[in-house]
Amino acid sequence: MATPTTTIRIGTRRSALALKQTDLVIATLQRAHPHVRCEVHATATMGDRDKTTPLPELGKGLWTNELEAQLIERKVDVIVHSLKDVPTTLPEGCILGAVTAREDPRDVVIFSKVHGDKYSKLVDLPEGAVVGTSSVRRAAQLRRSYPGLVFRDVRGNIETRLKKCDEEGYDAIILAAAGLLRLDFGGRIAQYLDSTTEGGGLLHAVGQGALGLEIREDDEQLKELLGAVKDTPTMTACFAERSVMRTLEGGCSVPIGVETAWVEEEEDGEKKKKLQLRVVVVSLDGRRAVDGESTLEVATLEEAEAAGTKLAQRLAGLGAQQILDDINKGRDSGAALKVGDV
């Protein structure tokens, strides 16, 4: 049990989105545990400081390494992360103590203000229109359905990217709905993209829209306190997604999209809740793609991970491994593109 003097030191990045997400977690924590004191320790990570080096050259953990060092050195007790920025393998002694309920996990289209309300969907854009995204997952998937569009890098935090969209010659940019909604930019969303989008959508990043709370593995008190912010269905789905990524990524970030949903299926005259998991692996030029789906009963985080691994292994055998090997060996014709999910 928390004593009246318990103080939780919370590590976070310094961006407006990271601070907003931290506030959301603190509000929920304090509603459940009014006597707990929360202290925010904000740090700029390598990904925040270096705005020019191509993301893959910064390596994995560019949004998380400095924060994890503080956790291990006991300078902070928990880190609030955007789960999609957290590598699938955590440092020794660190675990995800909780995953929060998900904000909308989909990617969305934002049109430049210079177009007024001329466009409302990606299909409305003319041949040669410039779409900003630095994510090969987004560009590779969209190239398949919209071969006439030109994809161009756009880096920076959400406010910077919206400004660049309006002022630097982009016709549209692609961002995650979650960040926009949390920062009250929902009004800029023109179109939601998912597997059912007419004209062609895309599958979102692993963990997108959820927050991951990383703690020291032996911190039993915090594990219990975080029960107040944990959403078990989201956590379970995200463990399956992360397991897909862990199984497939052979040492480099790869264009993998996912979608998960809890569905009811009738089996032996009984209604059962099952986890539906969809995955796509795309070549960087968007010319090749392997996709697959499984719907399984999963009761625990371990079973969720097993479901993710199984589907990933099946897709690896169906050609996903070939796509990933080609990317790793630089044989993919889109290999000059920057690999990473931003």
Ligand SMILES: NCc1[nH]cc(CCC(=O)O)c1CC(=O)O
């Ligand atoms: N590193 C980029 C990043 N990390 C988390 C989010 C917000 C969405 C989320 O919580 O998944 C974003 C911005 C974006 O992709 O548009």
